[in-house]
Amino acid sequence: MSTTIELNASVRTEVGKGASRRLRHADKVPAVLYGAGKDAVALTLEHNKVLQAQEHEHFYSQVLHLNIDGEKVEAIVKDMQRHPFKPKVTHLDFQRVSADQALHTTVPVHFLNEEAATKAGGVVSHHIAEIEVSCLPKDLPEFIEVDVAGLSVGETLHLTDVKFPAGVSSVELAKGADHDVAVVTIDKPKGAAEDDAEEEAAEE
Template sequence: MTDLFTLEAEVRTDLGKGASRRLRHANKVPAILYGEEKEPVSLTLAHNKVVRAQQEEAFYTQVLTLVIGGEKVECVVKDMQRHPFKPQVMHLDFLRVDASHPIHSNVPVHFVNEEAATKKGGTIAHHIAEIAVTCLPGNLPEFIEVDVADIEVGQTLHLSDVKFPEGVTSDELAKGESHDQAVVTLNAPKGGSDEASEEAAAE
């Protein structure tokens, strides 16, 4: 865990819309921490620290550490509200995690070796950008890599073709074969057969 994902937080007792507005004017971000059958705790964090941290893709998927009154609490981001047009974080929801309890999270997909795939004459079409997974907090990956080097023109890779890290399982695959989502297709060149892409789109 890097210092970037360790954030100082203060407990707040002044609640309500007016209080939240005052906090934002003071460059603070209102937040709430809940989960693990404990009482929710209302917090504030420094806006500049949050903005810096959330620029990293891993901020949304990795276990973070909140330091509250000297106590370290491990958690994940469950929701973030942004200002509709200003570069401002309006509110954060954090969910406590326990090292021994599995968690559900959406992990981004990184596609690799696309250049090798497209040299075969087709074009790559991504069908998903993230995958819902279940794992222990310590096994939560920053991203899931999908290697398309061996994909053939007209072929579609599905969730069942993805190599998941040890201890990580797909929430969709756990529901059965009918939930084996299309992940990526190497479409045939324009004018050629595009049946695989159409099938993937139908899914």
């Protein structure tokens, strides 16, 4: 488990596009904190601290500790806006978390043993890079592992094949069996697939 990320924040009273623009010019990031049945709070964070923190993968999928004018608040990142071409974060949305309330968020997928599939002559095709999960904050995984070692060429692994940690469930699967999306496929190399197609055409 990675080290918990902590960020200092201050409550801001000036809101609106003009105020946010002035904050960005001062190397600050405007943000908002909401959720857990409490009123939304407008915040300000140091841009360089946010930029450093967001380089870590678990910044987007783990519970963060916000120090808001001395008050400790646990939250997750729900949305982050960036400048179109500059390495700059322009706005953040945080959602408060409560220890006894399930949260919905996305966690990255880590694929294991891909080299075994490639050595067997297959090409690994990822269909998704993250999975939306539901769980209590204490059960939130840093990532979901998907092992492709048992897949043969031409086979696909779906959400129902993924082994979720205890206390963690798929939000998509909860919508019904028709939401059992593909996660990863072991395809045939392009040349081999074309050869097979030509052979089938010739047989017909």
